[in-house]
Amino acid sequence: MKRKPIFPEFPHMLHGGDYNPDQWQHDPHVLEEDMRLFKLAGCNEMSLGIFAWAALEPREGEFDFTFMDRAMDDIYKAGGRVILATPSAARPIWLAKKYPEVLRCNDHFERNLFGRRHNHCYTSPIYREKVAIINRKLAERYKDHPALLGWHVSNEYNGRCWCPLCQEAFREYLKNKYQTLDALNRAWWSAFWSHTYTDWSQIDPPSPRGEMAVHGLTLEWKRFCSHQTVDFLKSEIAVLKEVCPDKPVTTNLMAFHDDIDYHELSRVLDFVSYDIYPPWRGADKHDIPLAKTIALYYDHHRSMLHQPFILMECTPSTQNWRPFNKLKAPGFHMLASMQAVAHGSDSVLYFQFRKSRGSSEKFHGAVIDHEGSENTRVFREVKELGERLKGLDALVGTYTKSEVALVYDWSNRWMLEASEGFQNRDKKLHDTVLSFYGALWDRGINTDIIGYDDDFSRYKLLIAPMLYSMSEEVGKKFEKFVAEGGHLLATYTTAMVNETDLCYLGGLPGAGLRRVFGIWNEEIDTLYPDETCPVRFADGEKAEAVDYCEHIHSEGAEVLAYYDDHFYAGTPAATRNSYGKGEATYIAFRDTGSAGERLLEEQLNRAGVRRLWDTPLPYGVTVHSRYDEDTEYLFLQNFSYGENTVETAMDLSDLETGEKLTGKIRLAPMETRICVLKH
């Protein structure tokens, strides 16, 4: 299961982060201190040049690489390497003032003023040209620099632009996709409320000033904006690859960001990188559930390219932009960093190395505080982590084997959010995803997060939470998966609409899945936040439905649970159907956890999914693993601020101490142990 390291010439766990010496050119002492403290902290990487365009090209066509030349050399001399950024995430003022088209228009079709980051049109030919020029300069200047590891393209792509150029590109995108207006009108059901388009030029993007209710339009606009961002990214990469074809490229992603279909985007990267800022609160009741969410995000980023990823940004101490910004308890930075590694990261990198002295993020945590020395608590914790990471180089490139996958699709999410029906406050897709993921985390089960275009056959069990929208083709893919022996666990709102948000006719679930699940979903009842509906399992166990209660009929499926109130009392609430060589379970109601967990547990057992640990884990403790041929590294992590004890009959040893581990193992608060298991 081992993958080739991302940077074969530097096969180390990376430790370091964003470095912005352009802010400190007036103070050479600071720059010297940076290098002393870089080494002292056990760092080996700097991410350079993010937001440095104004420094690199202070006037149009005038370039100044002084600060970057020095930084590249200094870092290399200090034993470090550089991931070099393209500066496109923030443009110099002169560029925006001279070429207003580079700035975005908002959803009222008004041009933004200069300001912020991420305020540029992805379509603008001028912006693309200016970015290509500076990118080429950077690539040509540093392509042979020994410090250069790879490319950090732009920064945290996000946002949408409603400018005339984007509008025109949107119309072209639609023409390519639908070919005829008839096809488009049919797909969007635009006859409703007399919205039939009779000329391509009539199509405006959704706007609060105009149309927000044609769901097909909203969907395609989100798809287009995502597509256009990826297209821009490709144009950035093209220049870099042309000049230095061997250096891997990435851009830093952000969990399940709404703006971009990361499944589409990741396909153009050499490796995935990730920025993460969890609001840890210093108490088990907050941080253990949060640890599950974060684990889900890590697994998602690892699954995109099915290889290790780079943790590109995190904070060594606190954020500054949340409503409340807390300090991490001593030891927690170690735990959180090791969690990233456990889930497939080959790095722990920070934003940023030295705190900025002014502007909006001046209070964001950093390795070096405004105080300036190594005598801070945070610096000491960073240094301790640096020392530990040096011992983990063997893990670089090791990968994860998952028998379970959760299926997630961006178009499904966009349609679900845009849909008007059942309840309109929050459809709770992510809550549903998380409730299943959390149960897997509690059980110590490696999980992949995959898209509709992934290979389903790799897995024993697929979890399909709220897959409201799928095409007939995806329906067939699920059908084939089950028919060939796979286990499928799906929920309320499955397959209600097709890929352009048209409802399936002939009874739900659509896309051919009515047969696969052996049920008909006739109606969906919505519960108010203060309402519940009792549910009873066949063996008498009770549960409680919230939010959604579908009124379904078994058409051959075994009924696992029944509603116990409302007019649908006595009708099925959960079913399981044998189909071909496999099984399909349908959960018709949302619950607050226990019922879904019970049904998942049963399905895990029926599918024969392996738990990584051979005994039940206490609350707050989890295990995830990475593989290297016949060696498995089990990361045993205690996310509690209290001690915990686990037991095992496996024959394990501690990777870092060599200690033999078996029987009862005591875990200190926030402790991570890496256990070696030979297969």
Next chain:
Amino acid sequence: MKRKPIFPEFPHMLHGGDYNPDQWQHDPHVLEEDMRLFKLAGCNEMSLGIFAWAALEPREGEFDFTFMDRAMDDIYKAGGRVILATPSAARPIWLAKKYPEVLRCNDHFERNLFGRRHNHCYTSPIYREKVAIINRKLAERYKDHPALLGWHVSNEYNGRCWCPLCQEAFREYLKNKYQTLDALNRAWWSAFWSHTYTDWSQIDPPSPRGEMAVHGLTLEWKRFCSHQTVDFLKSEIAVLKEVCPDKPVTTNLMAFHDDIDYHELSRVLDFVSYDIYPPWRGADKHDIPLAKTIALYYDHHRSMLHQPFILMECTPSTQNWRPFNKLKAPGFHMLASMQAVAHGSDSVLYFQFRKSRGSSEKFHGAVIDHEGSENTRVFREVKELGERLKGLDALVGTYTKSEVALVYDWSNRWMLEASEGFQNRDKKLHDTVLSFYGALWDRGINTDIIGYDDDFSRYKLLIAPMLYSMSEEVGKKFEKFVAEGGHLLATYTTAMVNETDLCYLGGLPGAGLRRVFGIWNEEIDTLYPDETCPVRFADGEKAEAVDYCEHIHSEGAEVLAYYDDHFYAGTPAATRNSYGKGEATYIAFRDTGSAGERLLEEQLNRAGVRRLWDTPLPYGVTVHSRYDEDTEYLFLQNFSYGENTVETAMDLSDLETGEKLTGKIRLAPMETRICVLKH
């Protein structure tokens, strides 16, 4: 009391609803199924052509009536009739793109983009012209079609437009009304904050970008927008009447909609129709109070023209656009439909007959589900109702006799909402209206909801909730009503300002009512939401004031209750005054129900108002009646999800079963019985 039926040539209870075959032209099988299911469901009416403009006139001046020709014929062949819509509620895109003036401007004076429904300027000459053309085409084509019953003009008129054309029309409206700027400045008290107008052209409509605090301006703008909408409606009707003068016209209304003075609007209709979508929740504690609100709305629509109305839209199952959209319990659709009939509806019509496959309302309930067959719960309930309605043709045209009326005025509402004083979160006009109406509902008393221009002399008791604004003339009308023997029950904030929102001088209540009530209202104290003030009746009964406590003085009135705290402890809280041959009760405080109910009960008795039922009704049960000469039809309805029993000494029979009804009568959950009483 019987009225001529709305459609004398088709004197049946109508059952059916909005039908949009223009969305399904690509699938002839669907169109055939529609007719089969129309008959099967016991339907006899379709509302055709709402939002069909894009289908009827796909390009400017190119008309295509194919789908409508077929639908008219098919429906007629299936034994049905058609209420035909004018398509003005949504315009085709080509129209908006070619003539931008047809789109509205928002309150920032910005032109909307194409999108949504109800996005057109009511002033635009081009829009009026284009609407007139398509309306004339429709009228000419179908005027002699045997299926045509009448006209459904546009759809749910609402909204306001701030475009230059509307602004200019507003100025003309003001010139006509005030004649001189002096008169206007005086009426609006514009000297305050130096807002004196010295030229008509200086008058801009209220806008967040400009002026929101000149109450006279705000009031007249709302009056103008309402007036202009009615003017547009009149222009639509004119064409229809010119071509087919005999067909009655309506437009579908929406309860107490803020945008339009329905008293003014209803004057131009042949009959009133109503769209209603209550958020029934399936539990007595929510649905019984809600049933009272809905009953109020029905009574209001019946009272506008004092004749039966058409329930033009409701859903047979669920809405899709509320925050939470619940299914109706089995049987509830029957109850809710019979409630409409009880209050004067001669129909039960739906939006819509077949669920749209896409766009924003695709999950809105309909007679035919996406599933497509008659095998759904909803279809079965619709069919059951259809069968019952066939037995109620005798009720068509029967009317209601009310001895009590609630007085409601749109200008009063607009001024109260715009006013700044006492409390500014929610003046609670509608809560106050509802608290009196609910007490009447509990007692089984027919009630009319009337305006200032209605005939007061028809009633024994007038309830005047929060009539903050009235002219001297209206004051005189109330004075005359009481002087001649009428009973008047009024509340806090009565007659504070005149018809342009100028405060009455010389002590409140103004408009001459200080003498009628025999009190002086010196000050009004506002209570915070967490505050109450105890109140004590003369006989020691206690109550609790909330929101408003007026500090009043008796000037001859009998004091019925006193405040028991605050600095106004011991001063009057409610009074009754004999004036001429009548009585006027004043309630100076808001309470949460009991005190107002007690005072109402006393006044009902003193006025000799008849209860329809001869014994008290249990909670959740009510009676309303319709008359046909010497026959009264008492609708006895149980709005509870549990059983109830009522008792009577009257000699009744069941209209539908012929069963004799007297003594104890058991009502099943959600049951409606129609009891015949001969006078």
Next chain:
Amino acid sequence: MKRKPIFPEFPHMLHGGDYNPDQWQHDPHVLEEDMRLFKLAGCNEMSLGIFAWAALEPREGEFDFTFMDRAMDDIYKAGGRVILATPSAARPIWLAKKYPEVLRCNDHFERNLFGRRHNHCYTSPIYREKVAIINRKLAERYKDHPALLGWHVSNEYNGRCWCPLCQEAFREYLKNKYQTLDALNRAWWSAFWSHTYTDWSQIDPPSPRGEMAVHGLTLEWKRFCSHQTVDFLKSEIAVLKEVCPDKPVTTNLMAFHDDIDYHELSRVLDFVSYDIYPPWRGADKHDIPLAKTIALYYDHHRSMLHQPFILMECTPSTQNWRPFNKLKAPGFHMLASMQAVAHGSDSVLYFQFRKSRGSSEKFHGAVIDHEGSENTRVFREVKELGERLKGLDALVGTYTKSEVALVYDWSNRWMLEASEGFQNRDKKLHDTVLSFYGALWDRGINTDIIGYDDDFSRYKLLIAPMLYSMSEEVGKKFEKFVAEGGHLLATYTTAMVNETDLCYLGGLPGAGLRRVFGIWNEEIDTLYPDETCPVRFADGEKAEAVDYCEHIHSEGAEVLAYYDDHFYAGTPAATRNSYGKGEATYIAFRDTGSAGERLLEEQLNRAGVRRLWDTPLPYGVTVHSRYDEDTEYLFLQNFSYGENTVETAMDLSDLETGEKLTGKIRLAPMETRICVLKH
């Protein structure tokens, strides 16, 4: 300590208020009644001409002073005097329509429409010119009128304008201040996110359409807008002084208004005046805390010029624009009015004398109600106060001696609000200020509220709440104050940034105060609203931290209290350091009151601050004093709605009754006694 009276020719306590006869010119009877009731109410002042521009100049260049001539004469004849307003706070419509530049642009750079008050550009040359013309006319016409006391310039200056003229003036302001773009870029740390300015023309003010995150920019924009308002005020004053140099000028201020640095503004006034509208609620639990806030505001206005101020506006009964507008209990108006006098006001003036009949404030309390007579409760209370004030002329000009000052700085507040860090919902500067002030109020201690440019050496104890931002120079001033024997009490977030919001390097507190406090503030932890952290004093007393817990280290300071939980358990939470001849206490955590109060109490004792009363005061009772050479007037006020008793060994007499006051003194609900103490 006595100051020269503001109006030496009329050395009386002023009683009266805003008078707007321009609204009533159509009704001479009203104008006559006004004068009758003016005298009857014991009034001696009217504030005339506020918002009267439309009446004074109905058309450009056409002036009409009829109403004002009459009012000036009538008031004088009635024994009264006039403070005459310039009308610039609201412009006539003709002016706005003809010269659109006089209207403001909002923060989206969009021009407002005519409307509201305070909707004019402070930069517009045309507006300045037109204001100068009308001001000169007024000054010339009335400069010798015997009724004229002084000038009320404009009204409640506030707001900001983003128009092109203001933008250009902003750039000029920056050029003058920073001289070079290099200096500006460095000060604003604009290299962050590539915001480096390379031309002055690139600088746009902060806007939601553009930049909101460059804190230096936000800060300077707020400073500029304040500066420009003061500049406008100066231009108004210049004309007045030119024509009638001897009449004192003021403008009415509003507590700690965010828009304008009142320390800067007050420097150009002859006297300070203040408008106050507290939401009194009629219950001790609301009104006693509120009384402390109001006392703080009064002390603040008195401290600006260190002389008595004029209470320019208050309501005799209720406001109309709050969410809930309550009546004042009988007697409360007396109490609240005497509070103003206790804190240094030489007047009680109202908005307004007669209630407007229409428009937005028609329900605002006034001396004369719409009812129109003297027979209202409110009129009687006003009259009672008028009679009492006549006996207090001896107090005119007497002043206050304070040994304690609270330090408050507008730039600090702006920076703290703009800053992103720790917690971002509400930094709670004002809560912190208030918690210390409230403890001083409870103890009966005169307090000044001063700025960074005030003379520190006047005080024994300085309280420095959340002085997040200060320059090195201010730091030195504090250092000198302590070194020379002063006592300094400071809190969390002290001296984190300099005067352009750049963080201090080298360890906090910055600005040289690390040595003064003898601590290093390493980190700041933020608590969520549902979190607390226990704190323990050296003697075992317990407290509870909320919001902020700084993780500090003693570097010589005595530790007064320790944290008792979190990872910083056992580290210092409060410290005291001897420095030079003085002491500096640092409170590293926010608490809900008790801990801060204890530390304040200790420091008051150590500094030898005198309590005005010689025994502890019961809850709700306070004492503040004014001095006249060797006589001190102690205002003993009971803010409770119940009775209270105080005790004293001082030898006092009642100013108004002559009664000897010593031993137990009983205070009726809401009673104020003015006790004479001879020194």
